[in-house]
Amino acid sequence: MIEIALTIALGCVALALVLNLWSLLKGPTAPDRILALDTMVINAIALIVLFGIHADTSVFFEAALLMAMVGFVSTVAYTKFLLRGDIVE
Template sequence: MIEAAILYAFACLALALALNLWRLLKGPTTGDRIVALDTMVINTIALIVLFGIAFESQIYFEAALLLAMVGFIGTVAYCKFMLRGDIVE
């Protein structure tokens, strides 16, 4: 039963990533693209955690944590660049 739930979750995350990619490419404003990229990072983190559950390995959870930290810093940097035109003050 858990295998079916994992396959369904993989399918849902694949659809979510495809829709995020569409918004990233077609977004009318830069803000929409930044939000789409941040949502894409969150969905990728969920995908990595799902791989960890499917393969019963702890290394995937550590990779998801690292990606979460890098994704947060990247989103903050994009937003600062959009508002001020410079990342480092």
């Protein structure tokens, strides 16, 4: 039963990732694209976690944690660059 749920969840998250890619490419403004990129990172983290559950190993959870930290820092950097034009003050 868990295999069916994991397959459905992987399909839904993959579909959300494709729709976020569409939003990233089509976004009318830069803040919309930054938001789409941040949402793509969250969906990628969800894919990693679901694959970790499927593979029954904890290595993927550590990778998801690292990706979450890198995604947060990159979102902050993109936003700061958009607002000020410079990342390092």
